[in-house]
Amino acid sequence: MIMEKKLESASPDETESIAIELAKEAKAGSIYTLSGDLGVGKTVFARGFARGLGIMSPVTSPTFTLVNEYRKGRLPLYHFDVYRLGEAEELYDTGFEDYLENGGVVLIEWAERIEELLPRPYFYISIEKDLSRGEDFRLITLKEMQ
Numbered sequence: 001m002i003m004e005k006k007l008e009s010a011s012p013d014e015t016e017s018i019a020i021e022l023a024k025e026a027k028a029g030s031i032y033t034l035s036g037d038l039g040v041g042k043t044v045f046a047r048g049f050a051r052g053l054g055i056m057s058p059v060t061s062p063t064f065t066l067v068n069e070y071r072k073g074r075l076p077l078y079h080f081d082v083y084r085l086g087e088a089e090e091l092y093d094t095g096f097e098d099y100l101e102n103g104g105v106v107l108i109e110w111a112e113r114i115e116e117l118l119p120r121p122y123f124y125i126s127i128e129k130d131l132s133r134g135e136d137f138r139l140i141t142l143k144e145m146q
């Protein structure tokens with residue numbers, strides 16, 4: 001069965017809590033993608049996800065390196081932000097395929113930029129604002145891409 005869930009968040013803390021719960025079920029080798037506009041909350045979600053894996057170090061967007069590695073949790077976490085990738089194929093230069101084989105969890109911000117290169121299945125997560133419901137409201141959609 002294909003899973004699709006829509007969740008509502010009213011604050012950064014609530015977005016982190018949603019991510020924490022999701023991370024508790026994460027398995028080695030899984031890919032999670034994060035899509036949504038600039039400043040919508042992808043890194044907030046990634047921080048919660050890290051906490052859910054038991055990673056307590058600060059989580060910020062990877063910038064020049066494109067990927068941050070966290071090895072102190074239940075599973076290793078490889079946090080990508082591919083916003084600055086020139087072309088989708090440059091993903092392979094980051095060692096993406098090696099990370100996948102390393103038994104960790106891969107989480108990718110701005111994954112819509114490399115969508116055609118993603119091996120399935122993966123978990124798609126989108127975060128959207130709805131200003132009619134307030135500045136801090138976010139609609140979070142979780143979908144299993146088979």
Ligand SMILES: Nc1ncnc2c1ncn2[C@@H]1O[C@H](COP(=O)(O)OP(=O)(O)OP(=O)(O)O)[C@@H](O)[C@H]1O
Binds near residue numbers: 036038039040041043
């Ligand atoms: N419900 C919410 N969930 C997540 N973040 C929220 C929420 N309400 C307000 N915010 C604020 O929105 C901002 C989200 O910033 P964040 O860096 O996570 O965005 P991003 O999607 O990673 O941006 P970028 O595309 O630049 O990587 C933070 O300042 C956060 O406090």
Ligand SMILES: [Mg+2]
Binds near residue numbers: 043081109
């Ligand atoms: Mg970010």
